[in-house]
Amino acid sequence: MSYLKSTFRHPESPKNKLGYTEAVYEGALSTLCAGCGHDSVSNSIIKACFELSLEPHKIAKMSGIGCSSKTPAYFLRSSHGFNSVHGRMPSVTTGANMANRDLTFIGISGDGDTASIGMGQFMHLVRRNLNMVYICMNNGVYGLTKGQDSATADIGSASKKGVPNMFEPMDLCELAISLGSGYVARSFSGDKSQLVPLIEGAIKHNGFALIDCISPCVTFNNNNASTKSYEWVRDHKEATGTFDLVPEEQEIVVQQPNQILETISLHDGSVLNLHRQPHSLDIQSRESVLSSLEEARQNEQMLTGLLYLNTDSRNTHELINSSEKPMNSFTKDELCPGSTILESINESLR
Amino acid sequence: MSYLKSTFRHPESPKNKLGYTEAVYEGALSTLCAGCGHDSVSNSIIKACFELSLEPHKIAKMSGIGCSSKTPAYFLRSSHGFNSVHGRMPSVTTGANMANRDLTFIGISGDGDTASIGMGQFMHLVRRNLNMVYICMNNGVYGLTKGQDSATADIGSASKKGVPNMFEPMDLCELAISLGSGYVARSFSGDKSQLVPLIEGAIKHNGFALIDCISPCVTFNNNNASTKSYEWVRDHKEATGTFDLVPEEQEIVVQQPNQILETISLHDGSVLNLHRQPHSLDIQSRESVLSSLEEARQNEQMLTGLLYLNTDSRNTHELINSSEKPMNSFTKDELCPGSTILESINESLR
Amino acid sequence: MRLEAINEFVIRFANVNGTGSASANNMFSKAVFRMGVPVSPKNIFPSNIQGLPTWFEVRVTESGYLGSRGDVDFVVAINGQTLRKDYDTLVPGGYFLYDSTKALPRGFERDDVIDIGIPLTQMCIDNYSNPRQRQLFKNIIYVGALAYLFNMEFEVLTNMVKEQFAKKEKLIPPNVGALELGYNYAKEHYPDTCGLSVSRRDNVGDAIMIDGNSATGLGAVYGGATVCGWYPITPSTSVVEGFEKYAKKYRIDEHGKNKFALLQSEDELSAIGMAIGANWMGARAFTATSGPGLSLMGEFLGLAYFAEIPVVLVDVQRSGPSTGMPTRTQQSDVLSAAYASHGDTKQVVLIPCDPADCFEMMAKAFDVADRLQTPVIVLSDLDLGMNDHMSRPFVWDDNREYDRGKVLNAEQLENMKERWGRYKDVDGDGIGYRTYPGTHPTKGAYFTRGSSHDDYAAYTEDSSVYEANMERLVLKWETAKDVAPHPQIKYRDKDSKIAAIFYGTSAQASYEALDGLEAEGIKINTCRIKSFPFHNDIGSFIQEHDQIFVIEQNRDGQMRSLLISEFNFGTNRMQSILNIDGMPIRARRIKRKIERMLNGEKVSPFTTAHSSVEGA
């Protein structure tokens, strides 16, 4: 059951370039548990789309099945959404993207949806470098089916059920990097100030952008023995640097005064200003990032922030040389070779 | 249609410790194309099993679907074999292994079977560290369906069809290492002297052992533009070191005189003597191996040999604490709690 | 006018999920049971974890009708979101217990309903300080109130509290206290208000109360299952949880290790793959799923059918299609189960109707699968699987052996004279002899495959060999009719021409409805289907009647379709002419076949050389 939120807002709510308030980017009332990390992630998505002044109807919200996959109903009410089947959001999104490359695709999945049943589709989605934002709301557990370990649960971590996980965890960031994704980030639902710019950067990135967002499940995996609890994550996360995004149209940005170490231009002319911090990574070297991830794992650290960036990669459409015009916009006359050609085909078959 | 090979052999064919000649380890006549790399791999498997003096009936041969997956019919005729469905050999083997941990499991797959339809199952098989040998006969192409690119085809490589592959390749070794597999090797069907000991080591290893074996498809992917052709592989492969395996029972081995740099004990008491060569790797460090692989990729090199070894890992049975006795050997009396207990269960439900 | 009844009424609790209401409501239901009165609880919950409406319906049924009755006599309305709906639900003369901390809004003015306001929230605020306690005890308080209103034995409830908290004793007094709070409030404010009551009887005999899924899991333990690969999905998850719970208790070896191997797989394809691999290796293995998983398992089920590998699959049905309503019941996977997989594939299906059946059929499923060397699908549903049901107790005969079917051991292989063929039908029942890997050093190895094969398991593309194999599978299907559980046919009147057919959870409500009709003089004979393929008795039963109601819980009348198409009633006029040898059907053969059929000759429908000697 979903209830529409009251759209009443104080008349002076700030508006973005399109003249929309943030409320325009909201969705139906969430039915998730109070305190669920996923709701915070939804809020960050709302914020990012608002700040980037995206047209809501030019966004497609895609998901699989799970508590996480329900969230597209809770943000961007004026966008089309597709809550597909478990683990198969990647293929549905690929098709949708092939049909209309002009939209922004935001895919939401869970760690069960991605790392278990969806592992094959996820890997191939990355490999094709589909132009989309992929957010995995990673809580190390199957929320909707009441608390089984997922494949991202760390060895030794135990959910509310109390049995420690024995199996090697899947590190989605490591996988995405080794499959050539050009934008790979890890974040935490509780850290909006980090997450919002990461989402913005991901939206602006041309190609596949992964955000593996730790998002605790308060009901089944927020206990002491869990490495996906609010507490554990707060204690072990280690930001690798911060950045801010300067959209192409914008000229001056007032931001935190950290020193800008590097400035990277994105595909559409936007600019990423990287503010490196002590633990900062060389985010443009696959090799160095992979070893930092391995190292962090050994030290029980969780690296967060933008982990890898490569702005040169070509997205699926570019790789297969498809028309700039969305496929769903072609008319019959543009698609059908017609009767004369058909007659010549007939002739060649005689 | 498969024909039994003539089992006639010169009476003085060498025999192994069980008194079997190599012929005992053969299978039906191959129906693959003349020159297919897969047949050479079959021969190396025959040789390895012969040399290790394995009881053929204590081996289970498992496969998916593809030219590669047909090969279990062409070796080890006295072993049970299971040619399952496309991409799903991992799950079938997992079940079979759960049912009888005492057998040796040799799984054969192709690059289509593993890296496309089977990617999800493959990843989770590695993650569970199932005690088995997994040989991917990797030709970069779908042989049986006549020449489509597979997901291991390198960017820019083109099969007989002539269209270069655009998508990022899947590196099975890299994936297996990052998922914790304890024995990861790459080899070449044409290099029997390297492949046979690798298979032997894999059989002796406790846990999941991957051999990604480049095995050219002469019919569809052995052309100039292919990086999985005999020629390309011969020109670009770079052995990382050699080793020999000393089975537990054996005492003295006469071997090539390379200097033994390291000696590693396996689970059953066998010993691996590593002979390092110029390009040798630190095969016990995940980090170092992952960067060497990344580096080799950039240099268009193909590293072969044993890439990673960790003899400490626990296999699936050990992780889930299952009985030492094969599950398929328990009798009713060992399994059924009986009527008295049932009565007490009934009582607790009133 | 108010409803008056002793031990015959329906009460419905309306709560918010995640508030602990289910255990309180269960306590109420179990208390009725402990008073010797049959009871049937149904939990109606949303597909979410916390904060949405949930209902719990308890039918108190001295007469022992355990199906859903329909209509609600008493509502406990704790959920503000659904107050209106819950109020409207009541039959005339019904009772409406609500939280009177706030007054009822306008519009709740039915004069055929008796209001019972209890200020639950206020009582909790007054008595407890901790918010979680305030939430939990609200439920206990209304149970206490009901105890008074229905004139129940209060001790039964307090004993249950004591049992439940045997290990956390300090929780006993506050719980008992909450019960008393409610009891006393009702006593003080609503004496003689309620015409419904629960009164001790001796009508439950040795019955037990358990959910079907736990019973199924226990059946797997008793049936000797050792390997299980599974993927979580509502409403099947608790089958595996049940198996795990009992296996952990009764299946530990002398070294503290598990005499079972349970793996959470990455998806349903993997789960059924594991079960198939393990059964191939000679262990008994199973998996459990629901509709979407069944759809995903199609390819593997076809492999097991064609390669003839036993495997047990539990499908706990929920409302489809697609994701549908995952927490609602239905019987709509009948066709997908029976015809799972492409090609000419048919699957054996067993259909339990209560927990004792779940236990027994699950254990039996392994025998059937081993005997027939084919998949067996145990078709349960959410209502049966996830609700507690009163049931006959479980029984197990210690002399019962597992029927492992036709399996050759080393000695038999050693002594075998003739050439063994894995798929050779030596007994005329369509079933060959199999071997487990590792049995004998030189004999009995074969190659298992989903591609077509001859008697010796060798690959073949030979039309007539393929065809002979396919026809053997038809013969095996005939054998299956007798191996699977037989239908339960009951005659109310041998001469009646009216009948009803049903299965699974449609049985209980159907029997009750027909008893009602019998009381009015209408005698309807019944057939409860327990398995597919259909036993011939079902065919005869249908022939004997002129008007037959097929009662089931799906939109398309799936079982009826299956009955019609398997028995071909009234359709003798449609005769098949079939070609199955992999070659395009041939004109000459069709012609000859029609000529012979028109001549009235009894010929096989197949046009191929093998079966009809009509040229190559």
Place this chain on the structure above:
Amino acid sequence: MRLEAINEFVIRFANVNGTGSASANNMFSKAVFRMGVPVSPKNIFPSNIQGLPTWFEVRVTESGYLGSRGDVDFVVAINGQTLRKDYDTLVPGGYFLYDSTKALPRGFERDDVIDIGIPLTQMCIDNYSNPRQRQLFKNIIYVGALAYLFNMEFEVLTNMVKEQFAKKEKLIPPNVGALELGYNYAKEHYPDTCGLSVSRRDNVGDAIMIDGNSATGLGAVYGGATVCGWYPITPSTSVVEGFEKYAKKYRIDEHGKNKFALLQSEDELSAIGMAIGANWMGARAFTATSGPGLSLMGEFLGLAYFAEIPVVLVDVQRSGPSTGMPTRTQQSDVLSAAYASHGDTKQVVLIPCDPADCFEMMAKAFDVADRLQTPVIVLSDLDLGMNDHMSRPFVWDDNREYDRGKVLNAEQLENMKERWGRYKDVDGDGIGYRTYPGTHPTKGAYFTRGSSHDDYAAYTEDSSVYEANMERLVLKWETAKDVAPHPQIKYRDKDSKIAAIFYGTSAQASYEALDGLEAEGIKINTCRIKSFPFHNDIGSFIQEHDQIFVIEQNRDGQMRSLLISEFNFGTNRMQSILNIDGMPIRARRIKRKIERMLNGEKVSPFTTAHSSVEGA
């Protein structure tokens, strides 16, 4: 005694695969066609790449019967492995052309067979040095010999060689030379030996020769498909290859970019997922597969059914079950296609019978899918898909528009007065109006899901809303009966009580067989089914006849089952009582329903509140 016939015989080539024989055999077949004589070639190949037996059968059929006839009149036996079998295959009076480089072994002494030995290997050794040439030209030589033996126009062959090698001219002389070698050898050694001949006619009209899969691929181009995700599997691969070939030719935009997006997916689940995603976004998209893929797509097909997303799936059937015989034909996915997916799901199926049909039905499939907002499965088979067939030419009316069904554009949304509901049935045909993402800034967005939903696409667990939606889908199913292609019914005799029903590739051979019977005075009316759901005309047709042969290529008579269960013939005695609201079925409602049915009232089968007003 030798066979004598002009333009009416069957020749079978027995070769080894991977030796280039298929193209030589095709050349022979095409030459017959070019001489104006109808011809029907069938390639019978193994599931392997090189070295196994393969056959190629060509039926020369002046009368135009294009189905398989049965029996072989002439064998070209090039494969030593199958010599015996090929020899035995011949009808009395038949011809046996073999490679006489080695003498025939013992046992080839039929006196009812005419031997034609040609030392093919020796001739190749003598004439060519390169081993690959020796292998390839062997095939061309026997084609040359056949030209002589059948008295064919030699120029037709040489012209074909010239066309084929137009771009590699230097290959022309050696090929023509090889033809001549064979021709001359036969002329010298076997004058007047063969009683079979091919003689020019004008019987092919404007027919074309093409395989069904290429035609299907072309149909997708004409039908406006732009997105295709696919996974290779025999025998469907060439559907996508055909699409790609024609799209690359006719679908390049002014910047040299593709007006189509073709992706090889990682498996079949992904392939159908892509097609669904693209259709949801408003592009026309499809995928193609065979049995195992169909089984894997079950879950997604259910999603598309329930979320009402158009999608086109081509299933080119092969011999099942499981992997079965992947290079042999069959019609055995009928039930799995029609009932794909768990829950109450039914799928629309279109069944072509020749390449022109493939083209036309594929293009039409997109219209049907868009109109009905549901999956459409085009059910072809290996015989149709992978063999060349003589066929009516393709036709396209340039005035034909794509029927995109009910889709609202920005303007329509803008001007809409009433509240729009994605699943609201405003036209009474069960079909709502959809929108593509990105259409309008504030209107028309909705949330697509496989879980149950109301008219406005909002999630619901409300029984009656769920039920109303399910019943609307039944109404849509009724609508589909008229939208999908209608059956082709032919009366040979309006009074005849005998009929035959068939579909797809069973049609051709059936028509021929029935012509034969008609010649003997037996008049059998026919109905060729072209789609599921069944048009009502099929029902009437069945009612009109007393004896009906249902001719199909599977073991279980799947279409017959489907007919029986969809039409319920002779089974009026079985009435459904159904509950579909997600709640357990209720005794009181069953009872009331039976009472009313026994009273002869016309009531809906559903026991739920919504449809029968029988209490909550």
